[in-house]
Amino acid sequence: MNIIGCKWVFRTKRKSDGTVERYKARLVAKGFNQVAGEDFFDTFSPVVKPTTVRFKSSKTDVSLFYYTAGDSRVFLLVYVDNIIMMGNDAVLVASLLQRLASAFKIRDLGTPHFFLGIETIADGDCIILSQRRYMTDLLGRAGMVDCKPLATPVAVTKSVIPSDEPFENPTHYRRVVGALQYLTITRPDLAYSVNRLYQFMHSPTTEHWGLVKRVLRYIKGTLSLGLRFSPSFSTRIQAYSDSDWAGCPIDRKNTSGFAVYLGSNLISWLSKKQRTVARSSTEAEYKALADVLAEITWVVSLLQELGLHSGEPASLWCDNLGATYLCANPVFHARTKHVEIDYHFLQDKVASGDFVVNYISTTDQLADIFTKPLPAPRFATLRDKLNVVLHQPCS
Known part of the structure; x- marks a missing residue:
């Protein structure tokens, strides 16, 4: 048996404005001395999916627990050793909190204002999620506090002479890009640029570091932007899907992206490079x-489990007529056997009436921001439609 030691870890916990909240000390095991497959086989920490005591545990997301009694609802989200509880019955929430405190050592921090580096800002009936302090710290770690702001995170024009000179500090590159990934939780406008930076993690060059610096310069000028959630009378699901065919000049693979709305609120988004070349x-x-469609299927499953699904079919918006026709017209199938699995998956969902695929012009395609670099005016317009808005920092 490999006996491991332990050590003290000291941290300073700060509030959203940067002032000290408390000093924290932990005695932790030196797990880094263990060898995977010999000293241990599996590790697990409950982490809620970023898009979302037994009451009832959710089958869709194992870190979500919910309880329903008549018109009263309580939801509990677990992220490692952090918990957010919410509900429409204050008495029930308080009662549950007391029962948890009798079984576990917990601290009730009241209404969440700062959670996992994310600040919650009230704006009338709306709330805005902001990572302003996180962005400021990131600029400091990257040495870009005094950089000149830019209007977009990615340049539309490409470098005339690309550099293949290896970046002198690849570990620093990976740390900064990894930190940017966490920032996309509240900043969907950064999804495309961060996805592109992740493609060079194994061997970044000086040119790639220049791309990182451009993203940081954009962040410098948009520290007061956050993701807004507002009351919505509609619970209908709408999604926008787009793809930049053969957009990568290196391997000609395409970048795809989507934006999923529940009512008027953006709840899920993605920008990723496809693994195969499309013909x-x-x-x-x-x-x-x-x-x-796979993402919407998960969202619908969660809403149905919580009793919050309206029952209306989800609407998918695509700016390619061929793909729109292919969802409902089996005649096209003979010419597209290489996408047979995707065909059957989509065809079954559309035929069942759970989803409706509609055509939308490229001008109105909101997912365009997740697939390619855009000029500043177009980028700003789509960013606004993603509900990324200005807010006043808390004093």
């Missing part, structure tokens, strides 16, 4: 539709 724009768009 047509229709195939590229069709694969993007399959990705967003």
